[in-house]
Amino acid sequence: MVFWVFAVFKYEPPSDTIRPHSVYLFQDFQSFLNCDLSRTRMVGNQTRGGGDGFEFVLQRWWPYYFACGEHNGLHCKDGLMRFPVFPMFRGWHY
Numbered sequence: 001m002v003f004w005v006f007a008v009f010k011y012e013p014p015s016d017t018i019r020p021h022s023v024y025l026f027q028d029f030q031s032f033l034n035c036d037l038s039r040t041r042m043v044g045n046q047t048r049g050g051g052d053g054f055e056f057v058l059q060r061w062w063p064y065y066f067a068c069g070e071h072n073g074l075h076c077k078d079g080l081m082r083f084p085v086f087p088m089f090r091g092w093h094y
C-alpha cells in the first residue's frame with residue numbers, strides 16, 4: 001500500500017496591499033530556532049502560494065521545519081511565520 005502525506009501551503013501572492021511571502025524548508029532544528037536561512041531550500045516562491053496553494057510531500061516520519069524566507073528571515077524571526085510539521089500516523093481507517 002502506498003500513501004502520501006502532504007503539507008498544504010496557501011498564501012496571497014504579492015500585490016499593492018499584500019507583502020510577499022515564501023516558504024523555505026530548514027535542514028536542521030537549530031537553524032529553525034535561529035531563523036538562519038543559510039541551510040534551507042526554497043519550496044515555494046512568492047507567487048506559488050496563490051490560488052489553491054500547493055502541496056509539499058512529506059516523505060518521512062520526522063519533523064519538518066518551515067518558515068517564510070522574506071527579508072532574510074525577518075518574517076521568521078518575528079515569530080509568526082515559522083512552524084514545524086510532524087507527520088503522524090493515525091492508524092488505519094476503513
Ligand SMILES: *[C@@H]1O[C@H](CO)[C@@H](O)[C@H](O)[C@H]1NC(C)=O
Binds near residue numbers: 045046047048
Ligand atoms: C514561482 O514558482 C512557480 C511555480 O513553480 C513558477 O511557475 C514561477 O515561474 C516562479 N516564479 C518565479 C519568479 O520564480
Ligand SMILES: [Cu+2]
Binds near residue numbers: 075
Ligand atoms: Cu512572510
